[in-house]
Structure formats: structure tokens, C-alpha cells
Amino acid sequence: SHGWGYEPTNGPDTWAADFPLANGPRQSPINIIPKEAHYDPSLKALKIRYDPSNTKGILNNGHSFQVDFVDDTDSSSQQTSTVPHPVILYYTTLTGGPISGVYRLKQFHFHWGGSDNRGSEHTLNGIKFPCELHLVHWNTKYPSFGEAAEKPDGLAVVGVFLKIGAANPRLQKVLDALDAIKTKGKQTTFANFDPKTLLPGSLDYWTYEGSLTTPPLLESVTWIVLKEPISISPAQMAKFRSLLFTGDGEAPCYMVDNYRPPQPLKGRLVRASFK
């Protein structure tokens, strides 16, 4: 049986059949209309503390590629001694912004188009960017990612738009790893990468309550979409588009247009952290 994907036979318009949440009240992405966003002076600045030492690897999951981080409470990252010891942060965390508590980075990934006029999931005044970066975090008040993913305040995803411009040197290490993960299911090691280097100069953001933009489409995401895009060059975009949705031995299908279009706002408020 064919799973969900982005082709006409299994793309976003077909997902509701297996994932009824697709027509839920807080689906993502959305079209952001800055003039209709409400400036909220009570919104805090985002605090992003990434410890690059806990990058785990990079994987082609057949929908996108993702860089995974150590985010579990496995023995290697916890001391077992009975002697009291300072809490040493092995994790990379998101605090402040619209969220309360500490959210832990699980992975980051991208969505992109087959050409520069499309590819992002969120849009601005109806404008699509060629690419969008998502940094996926989960609320550490829950015992695990899986638990958090089922709660309305379980996940927080930071979205960053990418626009065509000069080559972005911060992307190069990620791009250089793509040759090793061309097909679905391939993964390779990827160490000491600080995703903070992928963020733009300004951390001004819009925020709203939404969902995962892929199945299982869980309505557990506080979205934090940064106003300032980062750059990517046409050659770097071409590298993304050289990946395959398909696995070894299958008829090759280029990994492009892996984005869900904007969903109905259904009365939700979009708040801005800036005037």
C-alpha cells in the first residue's frame, strides 16, 4: 500500500482519508497576513540555546531530509551516580517567545519546490518562498516526544523562510552531506552542527496555534515563524532538488514540492512579537 506523500495520488488533498485531522480546527500551514497580525507586547524574546555536541545524524525519510538531535533521556546523557551533581545541559533548548517552560530540539528539516516560485508551507500575503526550514521542539514537561506530540502544548516549531540570493555558507555542511542520503531510508553521521547558525539576524516572529504539516497532522504545535528570511542560492536549491523521494531500486522520483498548501485559519489569532 502506498503511504502518504506529495504526488497527485497520495498528496495533501488525499490525506483526510487516512488522517481526518486534516480538516481540523487548527491545521498548518497558514497564509500569514502581517497587517492582520496582532502585535502582543507581552510576547517574550525567543531564547535559543543549541549545544552543537548533540547532533545525532542526517536522514532521508522519504518526505524530506532531517538532522536529528539527542533528545531522549538515554543513559549516555544522564549521570547515574547517587552523588548530587549540577544539571548539565546536554540538550539544545528553546525557551521564551510565546511558550512557557523548556522545549527540546528533536530535529530540523526543510520543505522546498521544484522551482523558485514555490516550496514554502507558510506564505506571506499569499507569497510562496522557494524553501522553508522547520526546527522541531517538544515540551519537556512531558516524559517523551511521543507523549508531547499528542498534547495541545506539546510541540513548538520554529519556521524560517529561505529566499533566493547569495550562497549561504551556513547551509554548506548540510548540503555536503546530501550526497550520502540521496534515497529514502539512507542516513549518515552528522556531528557538531549548531543550527543556531541557520537563523537570521532578527528573531522577530509571528506565532499561532497549529499542527504538524504532515501526517499525523497532530494539532499540538505552537508555530513560531520568523519574519526575516535567510538566503539560499540557485545552485544550493538544485542540491536539495537532487534528493529522491524513492528508495534504492525504485523508479527514481525527485524530492521536490514536498510542501502542504495553506489551510483555513478558522478564526485563529496570529500574534506578532514586533510592531
Ligand SMILES: CN[C@H]1CN(c2cccc(OC)c2)S(=O)(=O)c2sc(S(N)(=O)=O)cc21
Ligand atoms: C514526517 N514528518 C513529521 C515527523 N514527525 C513525527 C514522527 C512520528 C510521530 C509524530 O507524531 C506522533 C511526528 S515530527 O514530529 O518530527 C514532524 S514535525 C513536522 S512539521 N513539517 O510540521 O514541522 C512534520 C513531522
Ligand SMILES: [Zn+2]
Ligand atoms: Zn516541516
